Amino acid sequence: MERNLRPELLAAGAAGVARAAELLRGGGLVAVPTETVYGLMARADRDASVAAIYRAKGRPSFNPLIVHVADLAAAHRLAVLDARAEKLAAAFWPGALTLVLPLREGAEVAPAVTAGLPTVALRCPAHPLMRAVLAESGLPLAGPSANRSGGVSPTRAEHVVASLGANVDAVLDGGACEAGVESTIIALRDNGRWQVLRPGPIPQEAIRAILGTECDAVTSQEIEAPGQLASHYAPGKPVRLNAETAAEDEFHIGFGNVAGDASLSASGDVIEAASRLYALLHEGAAASQPRIAVAPIPQDGVGAAINDRLSRAAA
Structure with a gap:
């Protein structure tokens, strides 16, 4: 080819x-x-x-x-x-x-x-x-x-x-x-x-x-599976988390009552937020602002996965 x-x-x-x-x-x-x-x-x-x-x-x-x-x-x-x-x-x-x-x-x-x-x-x-x-x-x-x-x-x-x-x-x-x-x-x-x-x-x-049993905490630093690197899912710009408001130089990704420049889910649905997460990080990467800020996301259910990805994106 x-x-x-x-x-x-x-x-x-x-x-x-x-x-x-x-x-x-x-x-x-x-x-x-x-x-x-x-x-x-x-x-x-x-x-x-x-x-x-x-x-x-x-x-x-x-x-x-x-x-x-x-x-x-x-x-x-x-x-x-x-x-x-x-x-x-x-x-x-x-x-x-x-x-x-x-x-x-x-x-x-x-x-x-x-x-x-x-x-x-x-x-x-x-x-x-x-x-x-x-x-x-x-x-x-x-x-x-x-x-x-x-x-x-x-x-x-x-x-x-x-x-x-x-x-x-x-x-x-x-x-x-x-x-x-x-x-x-x-x-x-x-x-x-x-x-x-x-x-x-x-x-x-x-x-x-x-x-029927509790999950053990992960204490080893050994990489056993994808997604365990400390810095991952990065959009190429600094990412600030738990941002209720944003500075002028930040593309603001909202959630729920925090509207932002674009919202993961205006209704506060974490499943919708998960489905839109990477698309909005791509949008933030292409935006004119040199930084990205992301509204707080609850930890419930798939919210834990969203926050895991965001913390690695911000690392």
Whole structure:
């Protein structure tokens, strides 16, 4: 393919899915929408394909990738799932939950996917286009967010093109992503323990209701999953949090009664706020003001995930 033709823009539908699967089987990179954000997908079993993800994103090699699987049977081929993992998969898959599990011996996963760790992060996504690509390709797909490393995650195809450009072979355009923040990541530990490595659309309370035990605090500094870097999701400008008002040089992102220049949710709905978060950070990055201020967001439910992303964006 000629360099100036990249990326291919693929329409949602059977032809776009077939072309995406063809590129992926051949070792290419394709940005595909999920219910959370657009992912930069490559076949998870080929070293060269996974290396291309790291190159395209400028991503540090110690930061592992999530592997997307079509179903529970595919997950069993890659990881060891105990009874707790089975219960969580039954409750939340397909969906926005990623499980960090022991890597199965002999699993066909390129070493770079796990960054040398004995665990692998697995998710069974719910987005119909992503599920169609998984089925058509017949492959487990490694896929971080489809943007330059450390930047704001993409929730629209145009965000992918603006961030990665010719570094990706194709973008499958499925419109705006529904959830708007990346999946919840939990690690299942020995002795019944578990930890939230990254808050997301599925709140800790929902996981606790399934497992029946309290979540352990994360105290280790080791990077076990995406989204754990202290500075991440950055829009390229200073970000000030909990801002009821804004200075003249700040693009103000509002919430609820705080109107701002643009609002995450005028009604104070944290689910709507999550779906609009990255789009408004992109808007703030493109605004004339050199700084961004964000109104206070409650910590309830998916609000914990929003505040996690904002704190890393401001770091």
